[in-house]
Structure formats: C-alpha cells, structure tokens
Amino acid sequence: MINLIINGLDVHVPEGSTVLEAARFLGFPIPTLCYLESLSPYGACRLCVVEIGEGARAKLVSSCTYPATEGLKVRTSSERVVKARRMVIELLLATCPQSKTIQDLASAHNVRRQRFRQEHEDCILCGLCTRMCEEQMMAKAIGFRGRGESRSIGTPFDIESEVCRRCGGCMYVCPACQLRCTFTNPEKAICGGCANLAPPCVEKDQFKDLMCYMDPCVACEIKKD
Amino acid sequence: MNIEIVEKILEKHRKQGDGLISILEEIQSRFTYLPEEALRMVASERNIPLVNVYGVATFYRAFSLKPRGKHLICGCLGTACHVRGGPVIVEELEKNLGVKRGETTPDKEFTLETVACLGACALGPVVVADGKYFPKVRKTKVKNILEQVRKGFEDSSVEQDYHIFPVEVSCPNCNHSLMNPNHIIDHYPSIRFIASFDQKHGWIELSSMYGSYKVFTEHEIPSDTIVHFFCTHCHAELTGSSPCPACNAPMASMIVRGGGIIQICSRQGCRSHMLDLG
Structure with a gap:
C-alpha cells in the first residue's frame, strides 16, 4: 500500500495506482475527457490536472498519467487547479463548441464564455478512438497523421482501412462527434454516423471476431424484426 | 513504382x-x-x-507522399535566416521557379521547400540545393544557384565554400601532426598516412577540407577494399571506436586540432565519416 495525502487527508491506495484512480476511488471528483478505465491513460485533454508538492515547488500534473507515490501531497481542487481546468475547458470550447460532452463540462464548471478565436473542429485529438481501436478492438485501423497544426486522426491515405471492422467503437467513445449526426455521409473515416451502421453489422458473418460496442445497436435491432 | x-x-x-x-x-x-x-x-x-x-x-517533413522534383531546393526561414532576409530569398526562388513553396515545377525538375532552421545560422540566409549549402545568399545570387543545380555539382569545386574550414589532424597515439605541407590539396596541406592493403604499403594523402573527398595514393586501391591506416610518425594503426554506420568496415580515427575526433571509413569508396567536436 502507498500512503499519500489527498486534499489534506491521509489515504492508502494499492501500489501501481495513478493519482486519478486513487482520488476517484476515495470519492474526490476529477473531471476527465480522454480517460477511460479500459484504455491506457494518455494525458491529452489536461482536464484531470491536480496540484502536487508544496509551496514554490508545487506543480500541475495530469493525474491520469501520474503514479501515486509514497508521501505525495495532492490537491484536486485548489484555486490554481480550478483556474487551469476552466482554462482547458475554454480552449476545448474554442476548438469544438458543438460537442455535447464539452458543453456539459463547461456548464458543470460554470464556464459561460471562452476568450479565444472560435473554431469549429470536429476533433479535439484526445486519441480515445485510436486507443479504443487498438486496445479494445485490436484493429489499429485509425491513428494520428501529420503533426502540429495539421495533426489529424484518420485511416491511412484517407481510404477505408482493410483492418476496420466498422465496430463503431471509435464513435462510441468520441466526445466530440458523439450525438452528432453526419446523416448520409458514410465516406468520413471516423464518424460515419448512423449511415455506417446498418450494412456492416447485418453482414456480420464475414467478421468472425467481431466485437460491437454499440449497445443497443440500431442495425441489430433492425435485423431482429 | x-x-x-x-x-x-x-x-x-x-x-x-x-x-x-x-x-x-x-x-x-x-x-x-x-x-x-x-x-x-x-x-x-x-x-x-x-x-x-x-x-x-x-x-516528418523529410518524407513526402507526393512525387517530388529531381532537384530539391530548400530555403531556410529560421529566426536567424529570417532577419537576414530569408523570406526575400524564398520569394525570389518562387518567382524564378514559378511555383509556391512546397510545390513542384510542372516539368518535375524542382521542388521548393522551406525549413524552420538548418542549424547553420551563422551562414544565413541559407539555401540548400540537393544537399549543398549556399551561404549568405543574396537576391542576385538566386539565378546562379538554380543554374548550378540544373548543371549538377559534380564539377563544381570545393573552394567555393570558403566558409568551410580545413581541419588539422594529428595521430591519436603519438599526437604528431599528420598534416603534409609538401602536398597541397584543395589549397591546403593534405593529410598523410601510410596505407596498407593486400600486402601493399604506401602513402595516401587526403584533402584536409571537410567535405572534400579528394584522395591521392601511391598504389591504386581497388574499390571496396578495406585499407589500414598507420601514423607516419609512430606507425601505430589509427583505429576507430565503432564500425562504419554505413558499411560496417572499421573506422580510422584522428584527433582534430582544437579538440574533437574525426573518424573516416576505411573502405575505399565509402564516404562515411563522423566528426565529433568535443
């Protein structure tokens, strides 16, 4: 067991836990966006920042990737943390204002406006879908391309990937395209919206190891009738 | 393909x-x-x-998924080159080639690219054409550079790069200078060793100009032969610390005056070398 102090409280957590796991287990809320229990932590969204250390040596770290160590002092909602977190939400809102997940986060943290140039991206590059594809679906159909400003997620050469089973896992975890219908635009590599669903699932037999995250799945419901 | x-x-x-x-x-x-x-x-x-x-x-910027031209022209737009007029040079290149940066001419001869910094800030503004660095480029020199690139660099001499200094080397064993002022190559004293291969021994003289590959030897060395280099003073073999990264042959090492070690591949025809300025 590792002893650490979270928000002034002496706590014990099993070895190998991250600060986020420890805090959540003990009931301290930390918002996250790119974290999913079944996937490896990635530290992309920075929403889970916490303050560690004391005085002048205190610093902000992403709790999902920071391992809990002996005697670590963690503050999950100090003034500095809250300020940083609100800033992150503002930046997310500036990138992807149409996302329901981000809107909910903003509302929960009382962020009413954002001060940056407004963009309307459909991706916040949190990498959830690529990790879902690789770690849970064992496919590696999508991944990051390019870098810097032109970094994006998609399939190689922007054509349909042979290893994609159209399981819909990427859409299921996506915080940006979730609940956003792209109507009849199945060409789009990641979020084909509902148009993507019916044919591949109905022709399920060709994928013997098909795993489906869409539950309840629209296509399967259709098939039942 | x-x-x-x-x-x-x-x-x-x-x-x-x-x-x-x-x-x-x-x-x-x-x-x-x-x-x-x-x-x-x-x-x-x-x-x-x-x-x-x-x-x-x-x-990586170095990789391209689109076909590129035969010659790659790269204008530096790093901070130092920028303040020394890099953007003007790149614009001039664009004007002369008739394409924007990042594009290839329709005849597939030239591709124009820009780079954020080449690490040669003292030479700025720098233009690199097919791996050759052109230092302190002025607007008026752009046409000349493109002409040279079109012709190819095989016959252009090393002296043009007056910013590239000759190196002075000595034996790592006895520390005697290996420079030979009696034989001038590329306007500077040559580097002289004893070379041994296939039971033949004789002198070998290299250009001391870093980047020049001029070699004069007593006996003709067949291509791909591994040559053993010996100091002309103490007759110790100049052995390097690691094998050649390109062909795995042993490297020969020398001490560079002013600090540092230069290693050259001992295989005839392999131009691999490492300069480590300590």
Whole structure:
C-alpha cells in the first residue's frame, strides 16, 4: 500500500495506482475527457490536472498519467487547479463548441464564455478512438497523421482501412462527434454516423471476431424484426 | 513504382535489423517520395500496423507522399535566416521557379521547400540545393544557384565554400601532426598516412577540407577494399571506436586540432565519416 495525502487527508491506495484512480476511488471528483478505465491513460485533454508538492515547488500534473507515490501531497481542487481546468475547458470550447460532452463540462464548471478565436473542429485529438481501436478492438485501423497544426486522426491515405471492422467503437467513445449526426455521409473515416451502421453489422458473418460496442445497436435491432 | 526495388531495400534492412525510419529514408531517396504501395509493403514486411507507418511518414517533413522534383531546393526561414532576409530569398526562388513553396515545377525538375532552421545560422540566409549549402545568399545570387543545380555539382569545386574550414589532424597515439605541407590539396596541406592493403604499403594523402573527398595514393586501391591506416610518425594503426554506420568496415580515427575526433571509413569508396567536436 502507498500512503499519500489527498486534499489534506491521509489515504492508502494499492501500489501501481495513478493519482486519478486513487482520488476517484476515495470519492474526490476529477473531471476527465480522454480517460477511460479500459484504455491506457494518455494525458491529452489536461482536464484531470491536480496540484502536487508544496509551496514554490508545487506543480500541475495530469493525474491520469501520474503514479501515486509514497508521501505525495495532492490537491484536486485548489484555486490554481480550478483556474487551469476552466482554462482547458475554454480552449476545448474554442476548438469544438458543438460537442455535447464539452458543453456539459463547461456548464458543470460554470464556464459561460471562452476568450479565444472560435473554431469549429470536429476533433479535439484526445486519441480515445485510436486507443479504443487498438486496445479494445485490436484493429489499429485509425491513428494520428501529420503533426502540429495539421495533426489529424484518420485511416491511412484517407481510404477505408482493410483492418476496420466498422465496430463503431471509435464513435462510441468520441466526445466530440458523439450525438452528432453526419446523416448520409458514410465516406468520413471516423464518424460515419448512423449511415455506417446498418450494412456492416447485418453482414456480420464475414467478421468472425467481431466485437460491437454499440449497445443497443440500431442495425441489430433492425435485423431482429 | 518498381516493386523489386522496394523488396531489395526491405531485404537489405532486414539483414541489418534497421528501424522504420531508415527504411523509409532509403525508399524516399530512390523514388523521391513514398509511394502508397511501398508503405503497404513496409507495413506487412515489418509487421507494423499500416496506420503507424503512415503516421511516421506524415509526421516528418523529410518524407513526402507526393512525387517530388529531381532537384530539391530548400530555403531556410529560421529566426536567424529570417532577419537576414530569408523570406526575400524564398520569394525570389518562387518567382524564378514559378511555383509556391512546397510545390513542384510542372516539368518535375524542382521542388521548393522551406525549413524552420538548418542549424547553420551563422551562414544565413541559407539555401540548400540537393544537399549543398549556399551561404549568405543574396537576391542576385538566386539565378546562379538554380543554374548550378540544373548543371549538377559534380564539377563544381570545393573552394567555393570558403566558409568551410580545413581541419588539422594529428595521430591519436603519438599526437604528431599528420598534416603534409609538401602536398597541397584543395589549397591546403593534405593529410598523410601510410596505407596498407593486400600486402601493399604506401602513402595516401587526403584533402584536409571537410567535405572534400579528394584522395591521392601511391598504389591504386581497388574499390571496396578495406585499407589500414598507420601514423607516419609512430606507425601505430589509427583505429576507430565503432564500425562504419554505413558499411560496417572499421573506422580510422584522428584527433582534430582544437579538440574533437574525426573518424573516416576505411573502405575505399565509402564516404562515411563522423566528426565529433568535443
């Protein structure tokens, strides 16, 4: 067991836990966006920042990737943390204002406006879908391309990937395209919206190891009738 | 695209156990770009998911997925080059070639690119054409550079690069200078060793100009022969610390005056060398 102090409280957590796991287990809320229990932590969204250390040596770290160590002092909602977190939400809102997940986060943290140039991206590059594809679906159909400003997620050469089973896992975890219908635009590599669903699932037999995250799945419901 | 060429490259790197980037580099140098089919072959051969190969190929500026011209012109727009007029030079290049930066001329002769910094800030503004650095470029020199590139550099001499200094080296064993003022190569004293190969011994003289590969020898050395270099003073063999990164032959090392070690490949015809300024 590792002893650490979270928000002034002496706590014990099993070895190998991250600060986020420890805090959540003990009931301290930390918002996250790119974290999913079944996937490896990635530290992309920075929403889970916490303050560690004391005085002048205190610093902000992403709790999902920071391992809990002996005697670590963690503050999950100090003034500095809250300020940083609100800033992150503002930046997310500036990138992807149409996302329901981000809107909910903003509302929960009382962020009413954002001060940056407004963009309307459909991706916040949190990498959830690529990790879902690789770690849970064992496919590696999508991944990051390019870098810097032109970094994006998609399939190689922007054509349909042979290893994609159209399981819909990427859409299921996506915080940006979730609940956003792209109507009849199945060409789009990641979020084909509902148009993507019916044919591949109905022709399920060709994928013997098909795993489906869409539950309840629209296509399967259709098939039942 | 020729599939056999890619197969040959893959075969070569499989033996050497090289990583992805060196394979992609070689493919790119053969085709001037990375064809889609080649990336697929690399992925299946190396057992790397295609999406990772594609990610690496799109991450690095050095790789291109689109065919590029025969000659690559690269204008530096790093901070130092920028304040010294880099943008003007790049604009002039654009005007002369008739394409924007990042584009290739319709005749597939030139590709114009920009780079953020080449690490040669003292020479700024720098233009690199087919691997050759042109220092302190002025607007009026741009036409001349393009003409030179079109002609090719085979016959252009080393002296033009007056910013590249000759090196003075000494033996790592006895520390005697290896410079030979009696034989001038490239306007500077040459570096003299004793060379031994196939039971033949004789002198060998190299240009002391870093970047020049002029060599004069007593006996003709057949290509691909591994030569042993000995100091002319103490007759100790000049052995390097590691094998040649390109051909795995032993390297010969010398001490550079002013601090540092230079190592050259001992294989005739291999131009590999390492300069380590301590």
